[in-house]
Amino acid sequence: MNCTTNNPAARRYMRRFAVTMLLYVLFLVLAVWVFVHRHPTGVLAYALAVLPALPAIGLLAVFGLYLAEEKDDFQRFIGVQAMLWGIGGTLAVTTIWGFLENFVHIRHLDLILVFPIFWAFFGISLPILLARYK
Amino acid sequence: MKNRLRVLRAEREWSQADLAARLEVSRQSVNAIETGKYDPSLPLAFKLARLFDTTIEGIFSDES
Numbered sequence: 001m002n003c004t005t006n007n008p009a010a011r012r013y014m015r016r017f018a019v020t021m022l023l024y025v026l027f028l029v030l031a032v033w034v035f036v037h038r039h040p041t042g043v044l045a046y047a048l049a050v051l052p053a054l055p056a057i058g059l060l061a062v063f064g065l066y067l068a069e070e071k072d073d074f075q076r077f078i079g080v081q082a083m084l085w086g087i088g089g090t091l092a093v094t095t096i097w098g099f100l101e102n103f104v105h106i107r108h109l110d111l112i113l114v115f116p117i118f119w120a121f122f123g124i125s126l127p128i129l130l131a132r133y134k
Numbered sequence: 135m136k137n138r139l140r141v142l143r144a145e146r147e148w149s150q151a152d153l154a155a156r157l158e159v160s161r162q163s164v165n166a167i168e169t170g171k172y173d174p175s176l177p178l179a180f181k182l183a184r185l186f187d188t189t190i191e192g193i194f195s196d197e198s
Contacts, residue, residue: 007160071158071159072160072163074160074166074172075159075160075163130162133165133166133171134162
């Protein structure tokens, strides 16, 4: 995945990524503000709690769109490999953490961290994968 | 997969970036194919063959 070129699919991906991240920040700030100042209950509380998760999940759709629109099959191959590293890394870390929690009672891993762990593995693997083909 | 891309490119005095621009792919893609680290899709192989006015077998060989 090469976002530094004049590749139209990569440019669209960057634009959609920026908009989705902006929505994530806005929804998160809104949810925190409402919970702190208005103390919502019932369905509204559930809806507000889930609100910031929607753009976070949307990031996966944004990347899926990139893969569907990218005409350069090598760049698609790199993108899919980075996704696999993200998924594999997340499963490895959470599985190991789960066993450590059960057997040696380490601190509980907050589920909200699963998504950042995935993107961290994705982000780290991308330049490494690209470096193999320089 | 073995290929003659470097030779074909040299005959036309094209850089990897020149070839990438003609194929509408990234330079990294051309390099990955040329060094045999990545096998192109069938549509890209046909595009390469048309660009160099030859056949796919004229560029790529499955001999190890």
